Amino acid sequence: MMRLSLLIVYLSISIVASGCGFKDIDKRYFAVGMGIDLTDNEEKPYRITLKLGVPSIEIDAGKSKTQVEIIETSNIAEGLRLLKAQVDKEIDFGHCNVFILGENLARSNIAEAVNWMTRRRDIQKVAAIGIGRPDAESVVKVQPVIERFPGNALGLFFSNDATESSYTFIELLTDLFRRLNEKGLDPILPVVMVQKDSTYIVNRVALLDKEKISIVLEPDETQLLIQLLAYLKKANLYGGFYSPPFAIAIQTIRTKYNFQQNGPALHLNMHIKQAITFDEMPTDAYFNDPKKTINQLETAYSEAVKQLLVKIQEANVDPLGFGLRYRAKYHLHDFEQEWPDIYQSIKFDVSTTMSVHGTGLLK
Amino acid sequence: MNRYVFYHYFIVCFTNLMLLVPYHLISDRFDGAVMAILISPIVGGILFYMLTNAINKFPGKGLPEIISMYYPTWFVRIFLVYKAMLTGFASALVVSSYTVIVTRFLNPDANPYIILMVLMLVCAYGATRSTASVNFLLEIVLIINIPGVAFVIYKTFTNPLLNWDAIHIVADHVAQAPSLVSFASASFVFTGFLNLLIFNRLLPANFKFKFRWLITLSAFFILLITFFLPIGIHGTETVSQYLYLWSATADSTRMNFGFIERMLFVFIIVLMNNAVAFTIVGWHISIEYMRGALPNNVIDPDEPEPHVYSYYVVVGIVLITLILKFLIDEMKVLQLGGYFLILRLFSEAVTTIWLFLLSRKKVRKYAKNDAA
Numbered sequence: 133m134m135r136l137s138l139l140i141v142y143l144s145i146s147i148v149a150s151g152c153g154f155k156d157i158d159k160r161y162f163a164v165g166m167g168i169d170l171t172d173n174e175e176k177p178y179r180i181t182l183k184l185g186v187p188s189i190e191i192d193a194g195k196s197k198t199q200v201e202i203i204e205t206s207n208i209a210e211g212l213r214l215l216k217a218q219v220d221k222e223i224d225f226g227h228c229n230v231f232i233l234g235e236n237l238a239r240s241n242i243a244e245a246v247n248w249m250t251r252r253r254d255i256q257k258v259a260a261i262g263i264g265r266p267d268a269e270s271v272v273k274v275q276p277v278i279e280r281f282p283g284n285a286l287g288l289f290f291s292n293d294a295t296e297s298s299y300t301f302i303e304l305l306t307d308l309f310r311r312l313n314e315k316g317l318d319p320i321l322p323v324v325m326v327q328k329d330s331t332y333i334v335n336r337v338a339l340l341d342k343e344k345i346s347i348v349l350e351p352d353e354t355q356l357l358i359q360l361l362a363y364l365k366k367a368n369l370y371g372g373f374y375s376p377p378f379a380i381a382i383q384t385i386r387t388k389y390n391f392q393q394n395g396p397a398l399h400l401n402m403h404i405k406q407a408i409t410f411d412e413m414p415t416d417a418y419f420n421d422p423k424k425t426i427n428q429l430e431t432a433y434s435e436a437v438k439q440l441l442v443k444i445q446e447a448n449v450d451p452l453g454f455g456l457r458y459r460a461k462y463h464l465h466d467f468e469q470e471w472p473d474i475y476q477s478i479k480f481d482v483s484t485t486m487s488v489h490g491t492g493l494l495k
Numbered sequence: 496m497n498r499y500v501f502y503h504y505f506i507v508c509f510t511n512l513m514l515l516v517p518y519h520l521i522s523d524r525f526d527g528a529v530m531a532i533l534i535s536p537i538v539g540g541i542l543f544y545m546l547t548n549a550i551n552k553f554p555g556k557g558l559p560e561i562i563s564m565y566y567p568t569w570f571v572r573i574f575l576v577y578k579a580m581l582t583g584f585a586s587a588l589v590v591s592s593y594t595v596i597v598t599r600f601l602n603p604d605a606n607p608y609i610i611l612m613v614l615m616l617v618c619a620y621g622a623t624r625s626t627a628s629v630n631f632l633l634e635i636v637l638i639i640n641i642p643g644v645a646f647v648i649y650k651t652f653t654n655p656l657l658n659w660d661a662i663h664i665v666a667d668h669v670a671q672a673p674s675l676v677s678f679a680s681a682s683f684v685f686t687g688f689l690n691l692l693i694f695n696r697l698l699p700a701n702f703k704f705k706f707r708w709l710i711t712l713s714a715f716f717i718l719l720i721t722f723f724l725p726i727g728i729h730g731t732e733t734v735s736q737y738l739y740l741w742s743a744t745a746d747s748t749r750m751n752f753g754f755i756e757r758m759l760f761v762f763i764i765v766l767m768n769n770a771v772a773f774t775i776v777g778w779h780i781s782i783e784y785m786r787g788a789l790p791n792n793v794i795d796p797d798e799p800e801p802h803v804y805s806y807y808v809v810v811g812i813v814l815i816t817l818i819l820k821f822l823i824d825e826m827k828v829l830q831l832g833g834y835f836l837i838l839r840l841f842s843e844a845v846t847t848i849w850l851f852l853l854s855r856k857k858v859r860k861y862a863k864n865d866a867a
Contacts, residue, residue, distance in 0.1 A: 456658070456661060
């Protein structure tokens with residue numbers, strides 16, 4: 133009797149519990165891309181662009197359908213609430229894995245937008261974040277011709293499942309939020325541009341001085357930076373390096389660095405170890421004089437890395453986490469006060485060791 | 496039978512690591528948390544040895560029987576009611592913070608009281624079963640869950656976002672003296688052996704505890720992992736901004752080829768199993784203490800039908816938990832949790848040392864003959 137009554141009480145409660153919050157999948161819109169822009173209007177500084185996937189039976193290239201909603205608002209959360217009045221179904225962020233911040237926003241302050249994303253429970257912490265150039269709206273709006281699922285194309289750029297480009301830096305929400313607050317580690321964001329209104333280019337990164345863009349790197353510098361940051365990527369593709377007449381492909385790369393106090397000057401010794409293969413070179417160049425070829429390449433690579441490091445240092449940003457390493461090694465009383473001067477005084481010593489895996493099919 | 500000791504130890508370890516403990520430890524990460532983590536296994540280990548040695552002298556007896564061998568009934572009653580409230584409150588904290596996580600992540604529109612009610616009914620049903628059933632239930636839950644816990648930890652460990660510099664920076668603050676609350680929360684992880692105060696009833700007469708050092712050592716490693724991994728993933732500053740740290744950490748790992756993209760959901764299911772099992776065990780102990788305080792109680796660790804007292808007590812616990820939930824908001828749960836951990840640390844340490852003294856030969860001859 134006791135058991136039976138318990139069972140009845142339990143069942144009746146579970147009936148009540150299942151009813152209230154759940155909405156069927158056909159009564160939901162899945163957001164597949166979101167853009168946040170800054171407007172000139174001071175009262176409504178944010179423009180939110182939301183790309184909603186339209187469920188469709190046909191799955192084929194070019195058959196993906198999306199609906200784009202745009203709203204201007206005083207804050208992001210309020211804007212989404214207003215947007216709900218423009219659509220007939222519940223908006224769900226559970227499958228949204230790309231968020232684009234407009235370049236205007238990234239040049240003023242991204243902290244509020246990133247905070248909002250992190251606070252929301254249904255946004256994945258593994259969602260990719262990028263900067264939209266010239267603005268987020270135009271990036272989100274694009275409907276690639278070859279897209280199979282709604283919003284899939286941009287998502288594939290930021291995952292290693294499909295295209296793996298050595299120029300595309302993937303920044304996840306967790307990492308961005310960490311870099312926003314961490315002392316001695318500054319945010320990096322990939323820059324997404326639209327090409328011919330139908331596809332994207334993601335081959336630059338913007339380095340942020342915590343909340344706003346400080347410098348945007350060129351594609352070749354971007355690739356070099358990604359190679360140095362290789363620990364962040366599980367990719368098996370590191371791109372290459374071009375030093376006429378040689379073009380090499382990097383198979384594996386390991387970067388180590390440490391600080392060394394030489395008298396008054398603080399040196400950062402960076403050692404890069406690579407395994408390479410040749411993509412382009414004059415026939416027999418390596419076989420005739422391997423040592424000279426390798427030396428030449430190593431020097432060229434070290435020089436390029438050094439130039440990049442100095443450029444980043446001059447922009448006063450720290451995407452590689454030198455400050456964090458410094459904190460781990462030396463104790464600073466007031467990191468925020470002392471570190472900028474220390475960082476500016478660092479001298480970089482870069483050395484590279486390359487080992488050749490092969491020269492391709494030719495000598 | 497030694498594996499049951501292991502289960503009781505680790506259910507407390509896992510559940511608390513995922514819910515309450517990281518909050519206090521991470522808040523104090525620059526102010527002594529590392530030192531607290533280093534000291535707590537030593538203190539926890541000593542108490543573990545003391546308690547197991549003590550209850551070895553009282554084969555087949557739980558705390559209520561041992562205490563009533565020495566002290567008058569009125570004292571035993573007050574003491575057992577206090578112990579019951581202490582144990583019940585720990586489970587109430589776990590079940591209510593778990594309810595918050597479920598409503599937050601799985602269904603934010605649902606009424607949290609209904610979710611809490613459903614969870615508590617499951618726990619109440621489990622907790623009223625006999626001691627032997629609860630013991631077996633715990634074994635099953637843990638065997639199902641340990642692969643899940645290992646998976647979450649492994650995936651987080653291999654996450655490329657893990658930054659060793661941040662871990663290094665926090666570990667460097669080892670010389671700081673720990674605060675009381677961080678020490679209390681770190682040592683909570685090592686107090687799973689206290690379940691034996693009831694579950695000793697099931698252990699055979701000449702039972703030998705084995706691998707006690709190994710249990711403490713592995714709990715220590717789990718504590719290290721759960722403290723340092725989130726710091727490596729979220730960095731030294733951001734880590735203190737998350738309310739539910741391990742939920743955020745589990746959500747930070749990409750599972751490209753899993754059935755589900757977000758590891759968060761795997762984590763929440765594992766956490767749910769652990770929290771429910773923890774609450775069942777906690778409430779069961781609480782029920783047994785209360786029953787020891789009530790007159791005409793029959794002690795039978797393998798009773799076929801639950802005694803009617805069990806139902807009275809569990810209804811009381813459920814009601815108190817519900818009222819607490821109404822009165823206390825999310826922030827207060829965390830604060831109160833801190834005070835509770837400190838209170839618990841002291842009273843459990845005192846209980847253990849007390850029992851240890853009672854188990855000495857010189858003291859044992861003062862035991863009442865009728866109760867022995």
